[in-house]
Amino acid sequence: MEVRVKKGFSEKQKSKIDVKRNSTRLLITVNVPGSAGPLRFVVNEDDKVAGVIDMALKQYAHQGRLPLLGSDPTHFLLLPTSLGLEALGASELIGLCGVRNFILCKKQPAELRESRWKAEGMIDQKSKSSSCWKTWLNKSFAFKIHFH
Known part of the structure; x- marks a missing residue:
C-alpha cells in the first residue's frame, strides 16, 4: 500500500513522514519515587532517552504531581526496572533496551x-x-x- 504525500514537500520531509509512519510505538511506564503512581505514555522506539525524560517531566508537571521535580532533563536518570541499577545514556534509543518499565530519579x-x-x-x-x-x-x- 503506497501512501501519497501532498505536493510541495521536499524529499527530506517525505522521508521523515515515512519514518514516522513506520516506527513502532511503545507504551512505557515511568515510576517516580515519592509520587502517587506511575506515568504511562506512548513513545516511538527510536526516541532518545533524553527526549523520554523530557516528556515524562512535562507530563508529571502537567498533572500537578508532588513532589515537585523541576524541568531540566539533564538532572535526571532513567533506570530500567529489570536490568539492575545501570542508568540509560541520554543518547541511547529507548526501544533498544527492550524494557518498558522505568524509574525516573534525580542525579x-x-x-x-x-x-x-x-x-x-x-x-x-x-x-x-x-x-x-x-x-x-x-x-x-x-x-x-x-x-x-
Missing part, C-alpha cells in the same frame, strides 16, 4: 557536576584538580613522629 550533586564537566569539556581539569587535592591531603596526614 546526585556529584553526578550533576561530573555531567556538566563532561559537557563543557572540563573533565580532564577535574581529574587534575582532584589528584592535587588528594596529594595535598596525603601529605598533610603523613605525620612524622620522632621518638628520642
Whole structure:
C-alpha cells in the first residue's frame, strides 16, 4: 500500500513522514519515587532517552504531581526496572533496551557536576584538580613522629 504525500514537500520531509509512519510505538511506564503512581505514555522506539525524560517531566508537571521535580532533563536518570541499577545514556534509543518499565530519579550533586564537566569539556581539569587535592591531603596526614 503506497501512501501519497501532498505536493510541495521536499524529499527530506517525505522521508521523515515515512519514518514516522513506520516506527513502532511503545507504551512505557515511568515510576517516580515519592509520587502517587506511575506515568504511562506512548513513545516511538527510536526516541532518545533524553527526549523520554523530557516528556515524562512535562507530563508529571502537567498533572500537578508532588513532589515537585523541576524541568531540566539533564538532572535526571532513567533506570530500567529489570536490568539492575545501570542508568540509560541520554543518547541511547529507548526501544533498544527492550524494557518498558522505568524509574525516573534525580542525579546526585556529584553526578550533576561530573555531567556538566563532561559537557563543557572540563573533565580532564577535574581529574587534575582532584589528584592535587588528594596529594595535598596525603601529605598533610603523613605525620612524622620522632621518638628520642
